Amino acid sequence: MSSGTFKAPLSRRGLLRAGAASAALAGVGGLASACSSGSSSGSSGSKLLNVAIFTDQASADKMAKAAGTFEAAHPGVKVKFTGTTGTDWNDFFSKLLTQMSAGNAPDIACVATEGLQLFAAKGLAEPLDDYVKRDATELKPYFADVHPALVEAMMYQGHLYELPTDFNAGNMFYNTSLFNSVGVDRPADDWTRDDFYDIAKKISAKGGNAVGYDWVVRLWGSWTSWMYANGGNLLTEGKWDGGDWLWNTFYPNDPAAAGRKGGWRWGDPTANSAPVVESLDYLIQLQKEGLSPKPDVGGGTTLQGLFSSNKIGMAIGGGFWAGGLHNAGMADDAFDVQYFPKWQSQRHLFGSGGYGILKSSKNKDLAWEFVKTLVTPKNIDLLIPGNVTTPALKSMLTAERYATTGPKNWHVFYDTLTKLDDTAPIPAPPYYQAMAIALNKRTTQAMSTGKAKAALDGLQGDLETAAKTG
């Protein structure tokens, strides 16, 4: 090396000084950045409430409108909605938990049924009991408008962790033009699996690239809907004690609240029990007969795309399909919805969504005030524009709401809760993350090999291990 490079000590010192200055600036910048993102309080006394949601940032920015009134009523308080994307809820939870591990927890998080017990059991979520008891008068109109099944799904070990804002029950969407093309009318409310099979067969036999039925591999609305209809479940069902304070306060004379307790208690795995195996076998049979293709793993966006392209006759969907199909360019009368067909029973599954406060929040009281504002009809409308999910407030489901997007029989969404009283949440224990991985793995194994029993024996083992290790 030539020493000529180092001939100018002054410029070298200058460079070193510049480097030191840059490092110092970077340090200060980093510190400033850490202050703004990691803390709920700013130096000027202002407060920042961070809200984590499972969506892209563009949608999150639109949802921030729901904070407008709250911010106006609380000068100095700013609410920041941060969107995180993923294939399914387990992806979102992984990212959220990693964020929390790194000490950057939000104040509020939108967590669906899938993760409620996970966050509650790990002590990450704050029970809302005291807040709800304190503001019971204020909250009575809200609870009066929300079905108790949705509230119970937000409870764990007797405590309420979230106020539900939305839900989706696993109904059956059907393509009206494909139905018309094979001369099939809207199925009856109490249609059966045999009726379903006949329709699927007619559509698949039509030729072209349309199939009678399609589905996706996941916990909600997958082959698990068939499992519920067949009287099976992946885990033993039970209820936690407690919650009487809530039922007595808000649902004292409501028959729909009878038997409600302190949340669902998921017990020993029953993944290889006869009705469960029979359900998955049925899906394999549909595939073998060409009535249904091999399913994809994921949240169902691709499935909605295929459905809106008139390639699928029927698919499991909830209220979120209305907005999804509309956004995919489907006319409001090109699809409709009916209850899931009857097998041993017509039991439906559902999942609900809501906003909970994280234990690590330094502004829990303020966060609660904000959560309360989120469950007003006006803000639920802002949070879920365009029917991308089903509002938890029954009064919000109106003909006007579904006039643009469809479907014609939108009443099916809430009727699944009110008219079918055995409708229950998806089995989502505290070890949901491990369960989701195992379920996806074993379902694809079954569909690939055609052997449901072997795959579900494997799932049984996976769930037993997950239940032990937590």
Added chain:
Amino acid sequence: MSQPVRSLGRASAPAGARPGRPPQPPADDATALRRRAQSRRGRREALFGYAMVASALVVVVVFTVAPIVASFVLALFRWDGISSPQFVGLDNFDALLGDNAVTHSLLVTSGLAVMIVFLQVALGLGLALMVAQRASKIVRNLFRAAFFLPMLASAASISIVMAYVFNDQFGVINYYLGLLHLPEVSWLSSTGGATATIVLVAVWQQLGFTFILFVAALGSLPGDVLEAAQIDGASSARLFWRIKLPLISPTVLFASTVGLINTMQLFDQPYVMTKGGPGDSTYTTVLLVYQTAFQNLQFGYASAISVLLFAVLLVITAVQFTTSRKWVFYS
């Protein structure tokens, strides 16, 4: 680095002062002073050198060395990322021994790695030979750019696109197979199809790396040796097997070693395209590490799996280098 300082004082410095110059110190003192000055300058230069590499060194320490050390330490703990870590000694390693998922993932990963590396080296070399024979420089550069281009895109984004291309229901590949009245293939929903698709995508994307290596190696072959072989009447095949291949064998070793290390850490393609399925047929070890750590929140156990993978890679690389003595020629 600067050259060692040579003493010039005795030979060049006169004893007395020259006219117009200040009085000079005695020769020995002058040498000592000069040495000290040189030494100070050397230290300053060294210091400056260290300062210049410090930023890079900090990045390497923070983002490479520290995580490696941390994962070794973390492997001795049970930690869910939220509550306090609990020291469990070698329990995580003990659990590894009886974990079929770990064994299975290592077998899957090894199988994929062998197929991918073999194809990458064979195709990369084949294409490099083909391109080297092109007379036109423009054509050669065009081929180089075309083969190298996929390497510039991220594996994750390529995998997303490929998941659509190979989709069983509406993928482009099955569409064209249908037009040709050929049966559709379950690219992503059958065990064999998913494995083949991942191998194809990984090979296609990484091919540019081995290709460029071989283009460079073939370009530096000694012309006189090749010419002598041709004058002696060696056929093209003989020229390749007896002259070219032995001469580029160090590149083959490098390409296969680096390729194996990379593919044993295969993650993007199975994560995006198959999620490790169908079943666990494409469930690689790094995918298992990711899901164990970030989905099951077992950071200690995931670290133990990482340490095991590190050990496996170390052994494989050591075996590669040991056996290379028999087939790699550095002369």
